[in-house]
Amino acid sequence: MPQWKRQLHEVIYEADTPLGKIFDIGLLIVIIISVALVMMESVDTLLDKYAREFYIAEWIITIIFTIEYILRIISINKPKRYIFSFYGIVDLLSTLPSYIGFIFGGANLLFAIRALRLLRVFRVLKITRYIGESRRLMLALRNSRAKILVFLFAVVIICIIAGTLMHLIEGETGGFDNIPLSIYWCIVTLTTVGFGDIAPVTPLGRFIASFIMITGYGIIAVPTGIVTSEYGRATDKPIRNTQVCPNCNETRHLDNAQFCHRCGYLLNE
Amino acid sequence: MPQWKRQLHEVIYEADTPLGKIFDIGLLIVIIISVALVMMESVDTLLDKYAREFYIAEWIITIIFTIEYILRIISINKPKRYIFSFYGIVDLLSTLPSYIGFIFGGANLLFAIRALRLLRVFRVLKITRYIGESRRLMLALRNSRAKILVFLFAVVIICIIAGTLMHLIEGETGGFDNIPLSIYWCIVTLTTVGFGDIAPVTPLGRFIASFIMITGYGIIAVPTGIVTSEYGRATDKPIRNTQVCPNCNETRHLDNAQFCHRCGYLLNE
């Protein structure tokens, strides 16, 4: 592996060196700008006024993302491992839609392009990789995932039963036209969101609704109890190391690792 | 007890053997489909379009549930213990309404039948029996049940007092027509649901409402504190054993149990 490739890999994939940090921050700024552009384009008044500026900015960002994508492929020994990884696909989907839009452009297709652009938002997710604190959070969440899913499953069942009941009691007077809609209302109520677009009007319906609300208020304690317990158990020392193997792109290495624990490649020369 | 009966019991009531797992998953799929059908039938546009398809699907599911119900009775030594258990009654109520509907069918009775069908939803509850994680959750909830009930009782008393007060302050201007309605509004507010169909309009009413909201926001901590404490105490090893006694249907057995701790029947031959 040539020296320039190794150095490029360190800059692009890691955040330990000054250059690597600058690269990450620069990329973060471009991503935030691109997301802001997608948002602003969706506002009709802004789109009418600055259509040309949006078009130019879109071109510039697309080119930056394309260069970054090519660099990521070049700087790694096994490009397939990057291309078919989650972030590899997200990176491709961040540039491809724009090119498709530019080639098959037209008033009708414009909306569809904007829809594809949405996926670029996922790029922002990469930032969390760089924040050490998030690792411990993720660990606590992963450990309590099964229990939270069981809990949320119970919540959904309560909503299905209560929703069917509310449909029978309220019927169409309160807007509980059908069971799926009533279940939607139950979820809105049990999670204590409470939009108010649908609300019970009969005394019995309101009585049942009170039960649903008190249940929702009482059982919110369950996921909290789980996460608190799991979080207390999670290790105190989050791994802040951002070392990435230039051969196979494995990201989790011990702080004093010299060789990749997965492919045996030398991490630092 | 003949060998085939014992094996049938194992397949139907337990989930330890491959066949038992397949049976449970198959049953789960049928239950989900039947629940989805009840939901879809309640949507008028779908009912008008696919009335015949719904009728046929209903027949098929009813027959499947009937066969399952008969098998459950056959494969157990003391059928009465199953028939009069909670799930036995739920199973009966999952099939009986359909037959009653088919026999005494008619436009007017159709709605009543659909109402009875609701109970089939409860069948879904059985799934939770098969998930090991839920046992520990249930244990923590059961241990903190008394405390949570005391807390919810206090919440209801606060709502009754605050509701009466709001009725006197707001009267009919803000929609607080009578005390039960005002109590309903208080529950909506204290549990932080907040539909907005009823909302205070007088300055004093809004001032009291602010107090109710801040109280609700502050005391939500109480059930959470209880569950967290109890959950931390709950045993770490949930019982994942699904062994069911073929004689008396007792479900809770120690992992290495050879005889039912209740009736002394041999569990595995």
Added chain:
Amino acid sequence: MPQWKRQLHEVIYEADTPLGKIFDIGLLIVIIISVALVMMESVDTLLDKYAREFYIAEWIITIIFTIEYILRIISINKPKRYIFSFYGIVDLLSTLPSYIGFIFGGANLLFAIRALRLLRVFRVLKITRYIGESRRLMLALRNSRAKILVFLFAVVIICIIAGTLMHLIEGETGGFDNIPLSIYWCIVTLTTVGFGDIAPVTPLGRFIASFIMITGYGIIAVPTGIVTSEYGRATDKPIRNTQVCPNCNETRHLDNAQFCHRCGYLLNE
């Protein structure tokens, strides 16, 4: 102190003997009926229909409460300690308004009487005295009271600042007519109630509102953390003893107490 007085005291003030339990349950039922009557009377349609029945029921309940009040005074050595205690005043206020209503009756005064009746609701609070579990809850709440008040005080300050800001940004377009109203809206939003009768409409107002909501969602963790910590520390053995000193009405005694720790009076002969 004569024997009959001591026994009467035990029946009325305590719940350790079978007779005492029957008395408490009977009283509880009467209280619930009286509260239900106050609620039902506030519903106009019910009042028009059953005005006479409500009047008779009111008389019966008032007489029961009056007899109970007299018995409570008779059965204690130092009646003043009961009369001027919190529950003594509540008991008096549960009967007096009815008599005043009956004497100075009239269409106009009817509403005022109903207002006074509200206080009878407080009688229900006495029930919680009889539930052992609530003691530990109260202890945890009392220990964390100071911290929760500091937290709620911080919440109120955030609401005042954010409310003033929202009034300046939104003005009267979004319904933020004046600062008190905007503060009310902030409390509604920060506590995640969200009625929706007032909602920001300007982009900047919505941006600030988003911050308020995320703050409210994030800091709800604070009271929870406090109560969980305090609850874990609260003693595991709640005092279930309902012994009340027949001389001075002191309620908190150790399980094996023979003499009142306050006045030295013999508790059980």
Added chain:
Amino acid sequence: MPQWKRQLHEVIYEADTPLGKIFDIGLLIVIIISVALVMMESVDTLLDKYAREFYIAEWIITIIFTIEYILRIISINKPKRYIFSFYGIVDLLSTLPSYIGFIFGGANLLFAIRALRLLRVFRVLKITRYIGESRRLMLALRNSRAKILVFLFAVVIICIIAGTLMHLIEGETGGFDNIPLSIYWCIVTLTTVGFGDIAPVTPLGRFIASFIMITGYGIIAVPTGIVTSEYGRATDKPIRNTQVCPNCNETRHLDNAQFCHRCGYLLNE
């Protein structure tokens, strides 16, 4: 440092002496009155009626605050450290706007003045300095700040992605006119506020909304778990000492400190 200056410093900046306590309580009352006045002035009906009274009260409060500001500068050795501290700037901004308003007065400027007055509200924040309990709360919050920010950042990202999705699904039928508005709606929903001014109307939109709500209901456990863990670790003995160095205004001193740990100045003569 003259004795009178040292004593004045103790009265104004500290709360250990009886005079210091009286000064703080008096100031607190004036602050509360001034905040109440700002609120009441914003209510049009009150402003029309009591315009002159508000004007006079404003003058009195401004003069009190001015005297306090001058005393604070006089009684300290290094006035610059106070003037450019957070509270020094807040104190200045509490008086300056009133003077500017009085000099450049006029109907049009009246609103702008009121806007500047808002900052006086921040003065209330100083009260929390005097409450010992708040220190431990602040410590727990400061320790969990990084983790809560990571969590809230994740919440914002979820809202951006879900908001874009909802805009594409619902479009303008449900009021999801553009992406920023849809993100605002997502924040309203995920934080379980739920105003209801914007609500999904399409079946698919409601399905996605259900997911957002259940997510919001489930992950509220995360900040709670963090704060509970951190709060449990925070030291049990909050520092109740209000000793302030008369030379450099450092506020955190150990209970038995004789010299300022920062500038070495003698704390008590």
